[in-house]
Amino acid sequence: MRKVVFKWFSISFCIIAALSFSSCYYDYGVDTSNSDIVVTLRNPDYNFQGVTKYRLVDSVVQIGGELTHAYDNTIISSLRSNLNALGWLEVQDSVGAGIVSVAAGITKSTYTVSYGSDWWYYWGYYWYYPPYYSYTYTYTTGTVVTLLTDLNQANGGKAPVQWSATMNGIAEAGGSVSARISSGISQAFTQSPYLK
Amino acid sequence: MSKILKIMMIVVLAGLASDKAMSQSYYTSFEYSAAFNMGKASEYISEPGWAGFSIAIKKATRKNVTYGLVLGWNVFNKEATNATTQINNGAVYGSYAKYYNYYPILASVGYMFKRNRAKVIPYVQANLGAYYIYQKLKLGVYDINNDNWHFGFGPEIGLIFPVSREVGIVVNGKYNYALSSGQNLRGEDDNSYSFINANIGFVYMK
Numbered sequence: 001m002r003k004v005v006f007k008w009f010s011i012s013f014c015i016i017a018a019l020s021f022s023s024c025y026y027d028y029g030v031d032t033s034n035s036d037i038v039v040t041l042r043n044p045d046y047n048f049q050g051v052t053k054y055r056l057v058d059s060v061v062q063i064g065g066e067l068t069h070a071y072d073n074t075i076i077s078s079l080r081s082n083l084n085a086l087g088w089l090e091v092q093d094s095v096g097a098g099i100v101s102v103a104a105g106i107t108k109s110t111y112t113v114s115y116g117s118d119w120w121y122y123w124g125y126y127w128y129y130p131p132y133y134s135y136t137y138t139y140t141t142g143t144v145v146t147l148l149t150d151l152n153q154a155n156g157g158k159a160p161v162q163w164s165a166t167m168n169g170i171a172e173a174g175g176s177v178s179a180r181i182s183s184g185i186s187q188a189f190t191q192s193p194y195l196k
Numbered sequence: 197m198s199k200i201l202k203i204m205m206i207v208v209l210a211g212l213a214s215d216k217a218m219s220q221s222y223y224t225s226f227e228y229s230a231a232f233n234m235g236k237a238s239e240y241i242s243e244p245g246w247a248g249f250s251i252a253i254k255k256a257t258r259k260n261v262t263y264g265l266v267l268g269w270n271v272f273n274k275e276a277t278n279a280t281t282q283i284n285n286g287a288v289y290g291s292y293a294k295y296y297n298y299y300p301i302l303a304s305v306g307y308m309f310k311r312n313r314a315k316v317i318p319y320v321q322a323n324l325g326a327y328y329i330y331q332k333l334k335l336g337v338y339d340i341n342n343d344n345w346h347f348g349f350g351p352e353i354g355l356i357f358p359v360s361r362e363v364g365i366v367v368n369g370k371y372n373y374a375l376s377s378g379q380n381l382r383g384e385d386d387n388s389y390s391f392i393n394a395n396i397g398f399v400y401m402k
Contacts, residue, residue, distance in 0.1 A: 013397065016228060037291075039286065039287075039288050039289075040286045043285070
């Protein structure tokens with residue numbers, strides 16, 4: 001009886017071990033459909049309930065990297081739409097009761113990733129250098145940054161940032177970059193309910 | 197008189213030899229290991245780690261005291277697609293995957309309550325040594341990694357079910373506590389870990 005139990009235990013053990021290790025490392029891969037992240041941060045001491053008006057800086061700042069103005073209109077219109085949805089009124093003044101300033105910046109960076117290009121990576125097969133199964137791929141990421149400042153609190157020419165939203169993702173053709181920027185900006189406002 | 201003494205000595209030695217032949221001194225186990233985070237570690241990943249294994253080698257003395265080595269590997273992972281995570285003064289939205297890898301390398305001292313010809317061999321054990329802990333966060337296109345060596349310890353209780361004189365099934369539970377070392381992924385100095393293992397596997401007795 002014990003040996004029968006042991007036999008079935010052995011078979012079950014091997015199956016469970018194989019199943020558990022096959023799901024060991026989940027890799028969701030990275031493409032335009034799931035690379036986007038949106039990070040929002042706020043000053044917890046700032047009273048967002050007191051904001052009723054905004055001034056939107058109507059040009060998008062290029063922050064180093066590879067310059068592009070292709071998405072400026074998308075960024076500005078998406079911001080305006082979401083700021084209006086908060087019930088805030090757009091004004092041209094930067095300073096005044098209940099007025100904040102909102103500005104956006106964009107940058108693009110290209111990365112090249114290589115696997116298996118170091119001889120030590122395959123130390124047991126270094127005589128095959130370069131490794132016969134190495135590969136390289138390139139991807140470009142884009143980052144849109146939105147900053148909300150209150151110039152009424154400016155000190156020495158500097159105004160502290162009260163809220164920021166950073167959107168990052170793969171910026172390549174085929175992924176409808178404009179739609180993803182627009183969606184990312186909307187998500188930034190969705191995950192910041194304290195702005196209302 | 198001397199003949200009787202010689203005969204007695206032969207009988208005693210033969211008895212000892214036969215006892216030694218029947219009792220197993222070395223226990224080597226290969227175990228499937230599930231792990232369950234506790235404390236701060238469970239704040240990062242609360243789901244059980246179903247992938248893992250452990251190898252334990254120990255020698256038993258005649259007084260049923262054992263000493264040996266425990267090696268292991270446990271993996272935890274948690275992933276989400278397009279999820280919002282609250283952070284200090286903000287939020288992060290996107291797809292992410294989180295990982296923990298625990299590699300205990302421990303010395304053990306224990307006691308077996310029964311040994312020879314027992315149907316079940318219960319034992320208790322204390323483990324002490326090092327834990328190599330690797331933490332990873334994959335967020336969007338970014339990978340953030342963190343790894344540290346920790347000093348740690350923990351008790352273990354278990355049962356061995358001998359199937360034959362040389363092979364058995366072992367079931368055990370371990371509590372692990374790895375003392376704080378370095379910083380965690382958030383940059384916090386409190387980087388201690390605690391987790392429980394539930395293991396089942398084969399044991400070879402010799």
